[in-house]
Amino acid sequence: MKYLPASGGSTTYAYNLAKGLSESGIQVTLMAPHYGKRAVNAKKEPFTVRRMRGTSVSLGGLRILVAAFHVWRIVLQHRPDVIWATSFAGGCVLALLKFLRIPLIGTIHGGAIHRRYPARSVGARFWDLLGMQFMHRADALVAVSAYSRKLMVQKIPDPSIDAKLQVIYNGISWKPETFVGRSEARRRLGIAETTRVILCVGRLIRAKGQDVLIRSIGLLQHAFNDVLVVIVGEGSQIHFLKQLAMECGVSPLVKIEGYVNDVALENWYGACDVLVHPGRHTPDFVEMFGLVLVEAGLRGKPVIASRLGGIPEAVVENKTGILVAPEDERQLANALVRLLENADQRACIAEAAKRHTESHFTSVAMAKNNLVLLQRLVTKKEGVHSRRSHFRQTGSVAKPDTFL
Numbered sequence: 001m002k003y004l005p006a007s008g009g010s011t012t013y014a015y016n017l018a019k020g021l022s023e024s025g026i027q028v029t030l031m032a033p034h035y036g037k038r039a040v041n042a043k044k045e046p047f048t049v050r051r052m053r054g055t056s057v058s059l060g061g062l063r064i065l066v067a068a069f070h071v072w073r074i075v076l077q078h079r080p081d082v083i084w085a086t087s088f089a090g091g092c093v094l095a096l097l098k099f100l101r102i103p104l105i106g107t108i109h110g111g112a113i114h115r116r117y118p119a120r121s122v123g124a125r126f127w128d129l130l131g132m133q134f135m136h137r138a139d140a141l142v143a144v145s146a147y148s149r150k151l152m153v154q155k156i157p158d159p160s161i162d163a164k165l166q167v168i169y170n171g172i173s174w175k176p177e178t179f180v181g182r183s184e185a186r187r188r189l190g191i192a193e194t195t196r197v198i199l200c201v202g203r204l205i206r207a208k209g210q211d212v213l214i215r216s217i218g219l220l221q222h223a224f225n226d227v228l229v230v231i232v233g234e235g236s237q238i239h240f241l242k243q244l245a246m247e248c249g250v251s252p253l254v255k256i257e258g259y260v261n262d263v264a265l266e267n268w269y270g271a272c273d274v275l276v277h278p279g280r281h282t283p284d285f286v287e288m289f290g291l292v293l294v295e296a297g298l299r300g301k302p303v304i305a306s307r308l309g310g311i312p313e314a315v316v317e318n319k320t321g322i323l324v325a326p327e328d329e330r331q332l333a334n335a336l337v338r339l340l341e342n343a344d345q346r347a348c349i350a351e352a353a354k355r356h357t358e359s360h361f362t363s364v365a366m367a368k369n370n371l372v373l374l375q376r377l378v379t380k381k382e383g384v385h386s387r388r389s390h391f392r393q394t395g396s397v398a399k400p401d402t403f404l
Contacts, residue, residue, distance in 0.1 A: 005035060015365040020367030064130075099132060105373070108149075111288060139164070142168045143167050179269070198228070199232070203233050209327070214254060230257060277290055341344065
């Protein structure tokens with residue numbers, strides 16, 4: 001249960017799923033936590049957002065019970081055709097509502113499965129039990145990558161759950177008119193045209209590996225005297241990373257921006273020469289796909305990323321980006337030198353990344369595959385419950401009402 005203005009992959013996923021389905025003709029209502037004043041969102045979207053009071057993360061497990069009440073009440077009012085849980089917490093909510101005679105779908109990002117199964121505490125076992133109940137009750141389960149599906153099967157070797165799993169890759173909505181060209185972005189940010197800008201976008205947690213990038217800059221700083229590393233994201237490691245940059249002697253070359261708004265992020269994307277995603281495997285997190293890689297690809301930016309998790313499914317090695325061993329700062333430094341010294345190679349990789357991303361990882365592509373899944377479930381439900389009156393017809397295709 002995360003949504004804007006919260007950050008993270010599940011937040012981005014919920015937004016792009018809702019937007020993609022809405023633009024395909026589906027009536028979507030997105031049930032989201034209430035973040036107080038932070039929840040104000042001026043964007044006009046094609047779907048409805050209903051904020052659920054009392055679902056703050058600070059309330060712990062109580063928020064699941066409160067969210068279940070909100071969803072149950074709205075279901076009674078609107079009678080949706082499908083309910084879709086876009087996170088582990090959402091699945092726990094629907095486990096409490098498994099008595100509903102409505103098709104349920106759940107998205108398996110993999111992070112919660114990687115982190116939680118088997119449970120490490122008595123409290124966690126209760127929520128894991130709810131997660132299992134939801135997965136058994138769900139009519140379909142979506143994995144965001146083949147790696148995510150593989151992890152799920154390894155952690156929970158249950159044939160009944162395995163049979164429901166299908167891979168539908170993440171996609172993001174994009175508006176080229178909001179992209180900022182390199183020269184204009186640098187003018188806005190006050191960065192010289194000759195400066196080599198390396199961008200890293202992601203939560204400031206150990207699993208994202210920003211420290212590996214900082215150490216790699218310590219290895220290559222003598223090769224270039226015009227490098228600027230920009231780290232964007234919010235998280236608990238911001239002070240550690242600033243201290244590390246000082247210890248490595250690269251503090252003047254490293255700019256840790258922390259959280260930035262969409263406009264500022266577009267400027268940094270526009271200004272950068274290469275995006276780096278140096279993730280690592282930790283007990284709490286491993287990258288299941290890497291939406292930031294898609295964001296960079298759509299903007300025609302070459303990437304360097306760790307060869308782990310679902311990242312190799314988002315990056316075609318040596319074609320749309322360069323993959324390096326996790327936690328190997330020397331290999332990362334060598335890859336950076338290789339790209340920063342060769343503008344032609346950067347341009348070639350960037351163009352390939354743009355074509356590949358536009359073909360495979362947009363919200364339109366994701367919505368198309370999700371729409372096939374929705375139609376299958378709705379058709380099955382219609383045959384069982386004969387609820388044709390709850391469909392809006394567009395041509396010969398039934399368009400179901402969907403709650404996320």
